[in-house]
Amino acid sequence: MSVHRMQRIAAVGITVVLAGVLAAGCGKKGNDNGGGSSSGSKSDGVKVGLVTDVGGLNDKSFNALANKGYEKAKDKLDATGQVIESKSDSDYAKNLGAQVKNGSDIVVGIGFLMGDAVKDAASKAKDTDFAIVDYTYADDKGAWAASDNIAGILFKEQEAGYLAGALAGKAEMDGKLDGLNDAHVLSAIGGQEIPPVIKYIAGFQAGVKSQCGDCKVLVDYSQDFVDQQKCKDRALTQISKGSDVVFQVAGGCGLGALAAAKEKGVWGIGVDADQSYLGDHILTSAVKRVDESVYTMIDKEGTGDFPGGKATVFGLKEDGVGLGKIAQPAQQYQSVVDDATKAINDGSLTVPETLS
Amino acid sequence: MNLLRRFDPEAALVPVLAVVAAMLVGMVLIYAIGYDGIYAYGSLINGAVGSQSAIAATMLRAAPIILTGLSVMIAFRAGLFNIGGTGQAIMGLLVAGTIATHFTFLPGASHWIVALVGAACAGGLWGALAGFLKVARGANEVVVTIMLNYVAIRFGEYLLGLGGPLQEKGSDNPSSALFADSGRLPKIWSPDPFTEVNIGIIVALVVATFAWFLVARTSIGFQIRAVGLQPDAAEYGGMSVTKVTVIGMFMAGAFSGLGGAVQTLGELDRLQKSELSVIQIGFAGIAVALLGRNTALGCVFAGLLMGALDSGAVGIQNDNALPSGVATKLIGVIQGVIVLFVGADVIFRRLSARVAGGFGKQRAGPASGGVA
Structure with missing residues (x-):
């Protein structure tokens, strides 16, 4: 204890001296809470x-x-x-x-x-x-x-969601990709009804509708960001209702939703990070550049x-959100994404933040 | 076998050996991934007890799990395995949080005291429900308490979800309004502005004393122990197994409810829906009771140790003694191995007793049949 305290006092002393010397360089080195033992050296x-x-x-x-x-x-x-x-x-x-x-x-x-x-x-x-x-x-x-x-x-999660939705909606409308059915049903699984999650899904919904007017987007919440099984169960339910594109907005839990999509031979859309590494069934990812x-x-x-x-x-403009890698077969719809990006960036398109 | 087990140095030996062995396992793991185990353990100890702030953090982490540990302990003494600590803690914290947020008419210290009492009652009733189902319908309390955990989580998620009755009006977030200041647990020691020990640790110690007194010195405590050891004999001796089971589960639920309330009113600012599905103190209580050998004093020490290990994980991360993300996993492994070693001992003893008893019976059966 006393050795530790002496180290602390020494650290504070060194910190204060260095703070004076380096004041011009970095504004906030002087820390009045004692500081860690390395705060003076680096x-x-x-x-x-x-x-x-x-x-x-x-x-x-x-x-x-x-x-x-x-x-x-x-x-x-x-x-x-x-x-x-x-x-x-x-x-x-x-x-x-x-x-x-x-x-x-x-x-x-x-x-x-x-x-x-x-x-x-x-x-x-x-x-x-x-x-x-x-x-x-x-x-x-x-x-x-x-x-x-x-x-x-x-x-602006809604902008990433919109791009993913537009791509999925276009693919759905076209109906040519493997794994798509005629039901025109897509789905999203959110972790919880909190603003960032809702914005993603709202954008996704708007993006889908922009390309596929009669498409339906099922929305469910797992109430969990960790337990993969919960998201998997919900995704399986959605897929049984005809969903052939599952958008996960539930962090770690959502990996279970993407696993369900793979298992049932339908498409999945990743979230936050580029999750294309999970397999060929990842249509794209709505990326948040945290x-x-x-x-x-x-x-x-x-x-x-x-x-x-x-x-x-x-936002999209600041490179803060965007799309991850687009699956090879879906790259033919790239122009839809480019058009939406352009419209969002020039301000002619404002993506809704709440579900309709 | 003496019914009134006095303090037994041998009983304390197993947990201590289990901890030492688990720490050694952890040390081996650290060297196996190529890091300096001695340095990492130095950081761990520093983070757990190396400064006033560290001790305060350990006390903060220990208070709720001592309470959930006592919950598992008292149920176990009555011959019941309470895995419902999570659900009971959630019912407790929901009631405590509601009182702390809305019952602002309560004057002064009565506000948080009423909140804690409310939490104990809510958790107690949730526990008693499992006890009641056991005696009324023969439902196994292990299954029922696990299922009631999920009922409590979903109930809380409904209350705090968007548009739910406890959700803050006009907010986009699935959480309650802020607790009133008088509803929060008073701070008793602030070694630094970020680590303020609240009265929760005192509550935990008082409840531990109460639990000890209840079990060791009261009539109902004697009945709990008797029913726990041999329900049929207790029934024959004129005790009501029904009453003891329901009361035992009420006590267990009340302690867990207090655990949930102490953590929530002590360290959080409002009820968060997200907390419900990640709450760990219920299951941590099983480890605490197991390590504490189902005694009140043991639960206090075990809770402090588990809390110290969690604080130690922060110490390791403060010093970058292990790569990012490894420290919390390592501590999880150590805690798991501790439980494994302690549990293995219990299992071993039970097995040897059962094997010996079982052989006796089986031999008696066919042998007598053969003679006839």
């Missing part, structure tokens, strides 16, 4: 503290992507830091606090479930910047209901223009 790159939600780093999706953005920042920007995984919602406050105490310049909370915890931690650690993926503190009138050291990161957004935030922290006190929206 001060050229931004110190990043990543906290995952309960999905963990192996979700092959959201948390994994954020980690990828952090790894890229380690590579390109000489960032340092650490990742802490959360096991339950009650871990968020403790883990965010641990990252502040580690002397992080920027603490990144992954996922909207951490909204309250990030707000609380940021109000207590005014000298640390926070970014939160998939969340905003702006109320209906646009006023920021949290401290200014938080930057929200939002995505990695790019996290990288951008770390970069901005380093250059001193951290966008605190507001939410930064990453």
Whole structure:
């Protein structure tokens, strides 16, 4: 204990001295919370503290992507830091606090479930910047209901969903791909009825309708982002009702939905990450570039223009959302995607955020 | 065999050996993947007990699982296997959260106390339901409690889902409104602003004392133990197995309900629908009770140890002692192996007892038949 305390005091001392010397370079090195034992030595790159939600780093999706953005920042920007995984919602406050105490310049909370915890931690650690993926503190009138050291990161999921929907709708209308039936039924499985999930599905629905007016989109929620079996069961039900394209919007759970599609010889659409590696049955993926957004935030922290006190929206235009790899047989419909992309980018098409 | 088991150093030996053995297994695993096990364990210990903040984090993690551990313990003493800790905790936290959010007319400390009492009653009734089904219809409590877990999860998801009665009005998120400050558990120790120990740990210790007293020093406790050891003999001796089963499951449910409430009102700001399907304290309670050898004191130590291991995972991650994502898995493995070793001992003893008893009976049967 006493050795540890001496290390801490030494660390604080070194930190304070270095903070003075390097004040011009990086704005926020001086950390009044004690700092980790290494906070004094590695001060050229931004110190990043990543906290995952309960999905963990192996979700092959959201948390994994954020980690990828952090790894890229380690590579390109000489960032340092650490990742802490959360096991339950009650871990968020403790883990965010641990990252502040580690002397992080920027603490990144992954996922909207951490909204309250990030707000609380940021109000207590005014000298640390926070970014939160998939969340905003702006109320209906646009006023920021949290401290200014938080930057929200939002995505226009509906735009990615729309592109995937347009592609699927066109394929459905055409009816030539293997595995498609004549029922004109597609489906989506959401993890929970939370805004990012709903926006994906709303965009998907609109995209499908734009190409295939009489197509029906079945929507179901697994109430789970982890348990693959739950999504698989629901997907099998949807497929039995005639769905031949299953869009998963349920993180790790949704991998089960894609497995069901493979098993039944129909198409699946991945989410968040490019999930084409799962097999030839992946029509495409509605991609959310969480990695790019996290990288951008770390970069901005380093250059001193951290966008605190507001939410930064990453859309198709900003390369924040898009489509993953399109399956070989469906590449003949690429022009549909290109047209929709153009319409969204020039503002002539606004994709709805809510289900119709 | 003496009914009133006194403290037995041999009984404590097995859990300690199990922990040591599991830690060694973990150490081997770390070296096997090419990392420095000594350094990683140093970080683990540092994260678990190496500073005031670490001790506070361990206490925060221990409080709810001590309570769910006591839940499994008391049911086990009555001869029941309560796998329904999850469902009972959820019923508890739903009621506690509702009281904490909406019953703002309750003055001062009575607000959170009423919330905890409500949670204990809700969890208790949920547990008693399983007990009732067992005695009234002969339904196996293992199956019933597992199924009631899912009923509780779905019920909570309905309450908190979009448009549900507990969902915050005007919000897009499937969660309740914020708890009122008076409904949250008061903080008793803040080594740093992010790790504030609340009164939950005291609640857990008080309940543990109560559970010990109940089992060891009261009439109903004696009945619980008697029914747990040999229900037929207890019935013959004039005890009501029906009453004991329902009361035992009520107690078990009440403790789990408190566990859910302590975690929620102590560390969260509102009820979140997503928390319901990932809540782990119910099953963690089984491990705690097993490691604690189904004694109240054992549950306290086991809960603190399991909490310390989880805090230690954060310590490892703080120091980057293992690659990202490995620390939490490693701790999971260690906790699993601990349970395996402790459980294997129990299984072994049971098996040897049963094999010995079984042989006796089987030999008696045909032998006497042959003579006749």
